[in-house]
Amino acid sequence: MKSNAGPGEEARVRVDLGARSYDILIGPGRIAEAGAQIAQRLPDAQVAIITDETVAGLHLDTLGESLSAAGIKAVPIILPAGERTKSFEHLMQACDAVLDARLERGDAVVALGGGVIGDLTGFVAGIVRRGMHYVQVPTSLLAQVDSSVGGKTGINTGHGKNLVGVFHQPELVLADTDVLDTLSEREFRAGYAEVAKYGLIDRPEFFAWLEDNWREVFSGGAARVEAIATSCQAKADVVAADERESGHRALLNLGHTFGHALEAATGYDSRRLVHGEGVAIGVVLAHEFSARMNHASPDDARRVAEHLRAVGLPTSIHDIDGELPPPDILMEHIAQDKKVKRGKLTFILTRGIGQSFIADDVPQSEVLGFLKEKYTQ
Structure with a gap:
């Protein structure tokens, strides 16, 4: 597989959206470069840094020092850690803090954290003063390869995940691979699921490469940069072709309709x-x-499950601790998904490894019958 990483274990991926195009800079030490990179793109801007309590203790000082060295005034806004922070309560808290700091439309909001902070911060930037600049500094593998790229922002509600939000593209994404060494093994594995997903969508050679090289991706170095860069390039290509998910971009949701329903069924309990x-x-x-x-062949499903199981990820609903609600309740969560159109279910299905496609009008009875089988197996 062709690598996107350079000889210095660094990579640059361009998200091509015309006048709103931006770079994803991948490699070690990117947080320390943040001040210079932001000053270059947004001269004279002040910033608010939105982060959580866990990430603040690890990386806020490094980011603050970088911004200060570049002459950028920064105000930190520290929120609780966890999926439940993606709520109206914390959205309002962050919006009020940005306004209290008297930041203007030409200023910027910086997301320092994982997917939760990135999604909420992008939403804040999209609605405060009807749209401010923002920069993504993702600190989890999942955020580096998925949620920080593409401009999807949002929060969760009692009805489901990410049902309230806006499309709002960042000015820059800084994916610092050094910070991934501070993640727990569980967090890193969880991010790896999104990496594998890109191979399963339309890059079978990438999935095969991951089967052979996943241990090197976990251990770090050039293989990790390559996996992140390839994932970001895959997403950038899709976003450039379909920014607002009117068609092809929906393929990025492979596995997410079931996954989001399971998250809702567990009450977003991490x-x-x-x-x-x-x-x-x-x-x-x-x-x-x-x-x-x-x-597709059942052999493809077995191959996918075997690889994800090998890296330590759950592959069955029975791998989730505690009881789940019955299949009909899980079906209600699926029916609330954003990919439902006029009550008709849309799933991302596959004809084989790397051969995903959009299936419109999937019968609810088929999905419910499938779920009932899964519960009893």
Whole structure:
């Protein structure tokens, strides 16, 4: 597989959106470069840094020193850690803090954290003063390869995940690979589920490469940069072709309809299930459901499950701690998904490894029957 990483274990991926194009800079030490990079793109801007309590203790000082060295005034806004921070309560708290800091439309909001902070911060930047600049500094693998790229922002509600939000593109993404060494093994594995997903969408050679090289990706160095850069390039290509998910971009949701429903069913309790784990189970379910619908071979589903299981990810609903609500309740969560159109279910299914496609009008009865089978197996 061709590498996107340079000889210095660094990479640059361009998200091509015309006048709103931006760079994803990948490699070690990127947080220390943040001040210079932001000053170059947004001269004279002041910033608010939105982060959480965990990440603040690890990386806020490094980012603050970098901004100060570049002459950028920064105000930190520290929120609780965890999926439940993606709420109206914390959205309002962050918006008020940005306004209290008297930041103007030409100033910027910086997201320093994982997917939760990135999604909420992008939403803040999209609505405060009807749109401010923002910069993504993702500190988890999942955020570096997925949520920090593409401009999707949002919060969760009692009805489901990410149902309230806006499309708002960042000015820059700084993916510092050094910070991934501070993640727990569970967090890194959860992010890896999104990496594997890109191979399963339309890059079978990338999935095969991951099967051979996943240990090197976990250990760091050039293989890690290569995996992140390839994932970001895959997403950048899709976003450039379909920014607002009117068609092809929906393929990025492979595994997410099932995964989001499982997250909702566990009450977004990260002790039981985190997003990447939901995606891992979801992509296996998507391949198994594709086999049930005679689109793909059961061997493909087994291959996907074997690889994700090898890296330590859950691959079955029975891998989730505690009881789940019955299948009909899980079906209600699926029916609330953003990919439902006029009540008709849209799933991302597959004809094989790297051969995903958009299936419109999937019968609810087929999905419910499939879920009932999964509960009893």
